[in-house]
Amino acid sequence: xxxxxxxxxxxxxxxxxxxxxxxxxxxxxxxxxxxxxxxxxxxxxxxxxxxxxxxxxxxxxxxxxxxxxxxxxxxxxxxxxxxxxxxxxxxxxxxxxxxxxxxxxxxxxxxxxx
Amino acid sequence: xxxxxxxxxxxxxxxxxxxxxxxxxxxxxxxxxxxxxxxxxxxxxxxxxxxxxxxxxxxxxxxxxxxxxxxxxxxxxxxxxxxxxxxxxxxxxxxxxxxxxxxxxxxxxxxx
Numbered sequence: 001x002x003x004x005x006x007x008x009x010x011x012x013x014x015x016x017x018x019x020x021x022x023x024x025x026x027x028x029x030x031x032x033x034x035x036x037x038x039x040x041x042x043x044x045x046x047x048x049x050x051x052x053x054x055x056x057x058x059x060x061x062x063x064x065x066x067x068x069x070x071x072x073x074x075x076x077x078x079x080x081x082x083x084x085x086x087x088x089x090x091x092x093x094x095x096x097x098x099x100x101x102x103x104x105x106x107x108x109x110x111x112x113x114x
Numbered sequence: 115x116x117x118x119x120x121x122x123x124x125x126x127x128x129x130x131x132x133x134x135x136x137x138x139x140x141x142x143x144x145x146x147x148x149x150x151x152x153x154x155x156x157x158x159x160x161x162x163x164x165x166x167x168x169x170x171x172x173x174x175x176x177x178x179x180x181x182x183x184x185x186x187x188x189x190x191x192x193x194x195x196x197x198x199x200x201x202x203x204x205x206x207x208x209x210x211x212x213x214x215x216x217x218x219x220x221x222x223x224x225x226x
Binding site for chain 2: 006033035040041042043044045048055056089091093099100102103104105106107108110
């Protein structure tokens with residue numbers, strides 16, 4: 001297993017455009033998490049899935065954000081009508097739904113909105 | 115609501131020095147605590163995972179301790195090297211929430 005993969009690594013987009021990021025978790029992990037990190041801050045939780053069910057969404061996830069995990073494997077995070085404040089590192093992590101199991105993070109997608 | 119604090123925010127030490135990074139959390143009802151390393155512009159690399167029933171974990175030159183009753187964890191780095199320069203993040207999992215809650219990190223610079 002190659003770990004958690006995220007694509008693309010970097011994305012530059014103009015304000016108002018839509019962007020979509022993809023995350024491929026470790027294959028046997030049934031939980032998948034999205035976090036956002038701005039410069040100098042720790043990652044902030046956005047949402048998580050257990051299998052294909054989206055179980056929790058943060059207040060940070062405005063209605064311009066949508067996440068899916070249609071078959072319980074890879075996930076996509078879409079941001080519609082991007083704003084400059086959306087510029088951040090978007091991190092994906094996966095884990096098992098087992099008490100005490102740790103998280104494995106991907107390399108992240110760096111979004112810059114110009 | 116779980117809050118995680120890391121002190122200091124930044125630390126600069128000469129090569130070879132032993133150092134301690136601190137992490138405190140407000141809700142002691144955690145499943146585990148995880149320490150991560152983050153290089154500039156990169157993702158997170160897991161360093162150590164301590165279960166709520168454990169007091170410490172060791173990996174090479176790294177040792178992490180956990181004191182749930184006082185809401186504290188420390189990451190001890192022995193014989194620091196320039197390659198240890200990075201941001202170190204601690205994160206708590208569990209309690210009232212089924213997700214990792216992160217501190218803001220400690221930016222470590224090890225001077226050759």
